[in-house]
Every structure is written in structure tokens, then in C-alpha cells.
Amino acid sequence: xxxxxxxxxxxxxxxxxxxxxxxxxxxxxxxxxxxxxxxxxxxxxxxxxxxxxxxxxxxxxxxxxxxxxxxxxxxxxxxxxxxxxxxxxxxxxxxxxxxxxxxxxxxxxxxxxxxxxxxxxxxxxxxxxxxxxxxxxxxxxxxxxxxxxxxxxxxxxxxxxxxxxx
Numbered sequence: 001x002x003x004x005x006x007x008x009x010x011x012x013x014x015x016x017x018x019x020x021x022x023x024x025x026x027x028x029x030x031x032x033x034x035x036x037x038x039x040x041x042x043x044x045x046x047x048x049x050x051x052x053x054x055x056x057x058x059x060x061x062x063x064x065x066x067x068x069x070x071x072x073x074x075x076x077x078x079x080x081x082x083x084x085x086x087x088x089x090x091x092x093x094x095x096x097x098x099x100x101x102x103x104x105x106x107x108x109x110x111x112x113x114x115x116x117x118x119x120x121x122x123x124x125x126x127x128x129x130x131x132x133x134x135x136x137x138x139x140x141x142x143x144x145x146x147x148x149x150x151x152x153x154x155x156x157x158x159x160x161x162x163x164x165x166x
Contacts, residue, residue, distance in 0.1 A: 011104050016069035017119060017164075018108075020062055024115045027058045066122060073126035076101055080134045087138040091148040094134075098127070098156070102163045110164045123160045128153055 079085060079093035110116040132153050138145070151159070 013069060013072040013101060014104060014108055016065045016072065017105065017110065019065040020069065020119065021110050021112070021115055023058050023062045023065065024112060027055060027062065028112075030055045030058070066118070069119065070122050070126045073101065073123050074130075076127060077130045080130065086144070087140045088142065088144040088148040090134070090138075091145065091150075094131070095148065095150045098151070098159075102159050105163045108164065116164045119164060120161050123163075124157055127160065128156055131156060 076094065076097040079090045079097070082090060082093075085093070110119060131151075135153070
């Protein structure tokens, strides 16, 4: 059912956000309703009825969706290795892809703080090291490069950090 809902999303990144968000909710609910072994609470919960193998399967789906989500962010970096483009053209293409990715995710609500932090961390880890490396390898000070230089690494981290805020 959750997977079908994810397929309704037009953008791959949002599909993965949807899947991670919803699978995480189900996994947390199952974990929270499993018998903990306390003598005070001996009744079985939903998590016990569904079982640990189902929980492990859902957690595996979360991991797969996270890998897909990271890959969508890595795709934003695809202009950097292009040999046929100048550094300023690569940066302009990155800016366009980055802005588009952030804009699309701004419209999506992630209410769980832990899930939001995980998504922000995954996105930042996928983008910022490669972006910093690109800037170090291209110390171009031309006017074209300066015009294309829309973001510092700190700006990127800030934008990613705020894209899923309520």
C-alpha cells in the first residue's frame, strides 16, 4: 500500500521521501508496540502480532529508499565531471538542479524530527563534499564563474537544512 502511494509521486526524490517517511512511521509504530519483557505489561501489541521479520523487512525498505534518495541528490552533481562544459557552465547547471531539488522538497511535509534529520543529513552528505571538491579543483576567478557562484558550501548546507521545515 505504501509502495503504491510512493509511485503516485512524479519526482523520484519525492517518491523516496514519501516511502522513507511512511515506512519509518510504520517501523516506529511496530517497535513501540512490541512486548518489552516488562512484568507490568505482558499484553501483546501490534508489533508482536506482525513480528520482527516484518519489522526487519520494513527497515530494509527504508534502507533501499534512502539509497535511492541519495542517488537523486548525486544526480544533481552530474554536471561536474562533464568535460565539454566550462567550470561556470557546470556551476550554472548545478545551481539549476539544486534549486529545483530543494524547491520540490519544500512542498513535502516530514513531521518526524528524526526522519527529517536523516533526510537532511543524507542530502548534505551527498552534495557538499563533491561541491567543495569542485570548488577546490576550479579556483576560477573569471567574471563568468563569479556570476555562476550562487552558493557557498555553507549556503548549500543551510538550504538543505531548511528544505523540509514545517
